[in-house]
Amino acid sequence: MSSILLRPRTAYAFTKASRRLFSTKEYQNVIASRPVPSVALLTLNRPKALNALSTPLFKDLNAALLEADAEKEIGAIVITGSDKAFAAGADIKELKEKDFAGAYSGDLFAEWSVITKIRKPVIAAVSGYALGGGCELAMMCDMILASPTAVFGQPEINLGVSPGGGGSQRLTHIVGKYRAMELMLTGRNFSAKEAEQWGLVNRIVGEGEGQVVKEAVDLAQKIASKGQIAVQATKEMINAASELPLTEGVRFERRLFFGLFSTKDKQEGMAAFTEKRKPNWTHS
Numbered sequence: 546m547s548s549i550l551l552r553p554r555t556a557y558a559f560t561k562a563s564r565r566l567f568s569t570k571e572y573q574n575v576i577a578s579r580p581v582p583s584v585a586l587l588t589l590n591r592p593k594a595l596n597a598l599s600t601p602l603f604k605d606l607n608a609a610l611l612e613a614d615a616e617k618e619i620g621a622i623v624i625t626g627s628d629k630a631f632a633a634g635a636d637i638k639e640l641k642e643k644d645f646a647g648a649y650s651g652d653l654f655a656e657w658s659v660i661t662k663i664r665k666p667v668i669a670a671v672s673g674y675a676l677g678g679g680c681e682l683a684m685m686c687d688m689i690l691a692s693p694t695a696v697f698g699q700p701e702i703n704l705g706v707s708p709g710g711g712g713s714q715r716l717t718h719i720v721g722k723y724r725a726m727e728l729m730l731t732g733r734n735f736s737a738k739e740a741e742q743w744g745l746v747n748r749i750v751g752e753g754e755g756q757v758v759k760e761a762v763d764l765a766q767k768i769a770s771k772g773q774i775a776v777q778a779t780k781e782m783i784n785a786a787s788e789l790p791l792t793e794g795v796r797f798e799r800r801l802f803f804g805l806f807s808t809k810d811k812q813e814g815m816a817a818f819t820e821k822r823k824p825n826w827t828h829s
Contacts, residue, residue, distance in 0.1 A: 778801045
């Protein structure tokens, strides 16, 4: 990891300890850091291109995500961009010369789905533009915190194409068919306030440079303070809710719930509750 890239981009208080990276690999398009020992912070780092989502960027992001997911001490992950742009979309220069045969045979955007297979919770901290692929990337995360400056949208129609990274599906599930039709067929961007009203973001944070990263890291740290097995099982249950009928979803939930009874964390959690003390999770 290039140490010259690791610099405070926001008002978040990076201490010497926070500069300790969880990775020994070099990523050219992502800055990987640990603001606290239990949280990985992945910052998209193509500022001149407004963090346009190129293939090299996604390869770096996926590698960093998988590395953080495998690191036992890390309990949650935050993805962010710059104050100006979370990610302004896919890299159009990369897509311009693609034809159907190349896109289809090369399984274009297949690497974008890696984030949906990460078992630990992933939080998007969005400032500035989150358009096209940037909006899709945010929606692939488990939670979204937005700064007041955040702008979302699926404007692909203005380029003569459609969303291709899951935007037509995820946005429709969140905001409903009719609103999704209007947004995607006109290419209209929408504000953080609208995103909050429609349920696309968890909340809008306070004003101030870097506030969204600070609050996302705080949220991630709170989640990471829980038992990892229960956190990951609960994430799996919630994600299943959008794909399974209610009866099947409840059956799936109950099987995972029963499975947690075999964990040491279940024994520790219930013992701590009855003994009125803080649990000591072993994530086992």
